[in-house]
Amino acid sequence: MDAIVEAALKKWPHVPHCYGWLALDARGDWYMRDERTQAAGPFPQVKGSRVTHDKLREFIQRNYAADDRGCWFFQNGPQRVYLELEAAPWIWRVAANVLTHHQVTSHTGLTTDVSASFMDEHDRLFLATPLGMGLVHSMDMLWAAEAVQAGQWDPQPRAFSDLLEDFKVVLQPQP
Numbered sequence: 001m002d003a004i005v006e007a008a009l010k011k012w013p014h015v016p017h018c019y020g021w022l023a024l025d026a027r028g029d030w031y032m033r034d035e036r037t038q039a040a041g042p043f044p045q046v047k048g049s050r051v052t053h054d055k056l057r058e059f060i061q062r063n064y065a066a067d068d069r070g071c072w073f074f075q076n077g078p079q080r081v082y083l084e085l086e087a088a089p090w091i092w093r094v095a096a097n098v099l100t101h102h103q104v105t106s107h108t109g110l111t112t113d114v115s116a117s118f119m120d121e122h123d124r125l126f127l128a129t130p131l132g133m134g135l136v137h138s139m140d141m142l143w144a145a146e147a148v149q150a151g152q153w154d155p156q157p158r159a160f161s162d163l164l165e166d167f168k169v170v171l172q173p174q175p
Helices: 003-011 035-040 054-062 138-149 160-166
Strands: 018-024 030-032 064-066 072-076 079-085 090-093 103-106 111-113 116-119 125-129 132-136
Touching: 018 072, 054 064, 090 125, 132 138
Parallel strands: 018 079, 090 132
Antiparallel strands: 018 030, 064 072, 072 079, 090 103, 103 111, 116 125, 125 132
């Protein structure tokens, strides 16, 4: 967490939490969801405005965490902005060198090892890591398939709802 964020939390410890204004899609893109967007429909059917400003995206990524309930949030100074997740809190990027380096990189730029893999009823590939459970980015399925064929990953069938429960992930946090 950024030092400026920690300082703001100490200065203003009782700022109300925010819900519904930020979301993460299945490709690792952040979306701002103002009142008009929220009224137009639920995420991800109505996504909102994709965050394209590099510094804002980096700030969100540095201050991204989960609470004890399994709800993911962005700590925006003293205010906690809870996210709606399309599929998972992490979107894993798999590189061509996965067979030699055995690691994946999150949508936030963190690199980690894979401890288990799962295939849900929608044929989506999820990976468990020390950071938590996440979805493999759709553009990286070729490299992921190579890891599976090489025996590096052995995806076990698991219902999506069970993955969320097992890894304590809340897709749409509520106050």
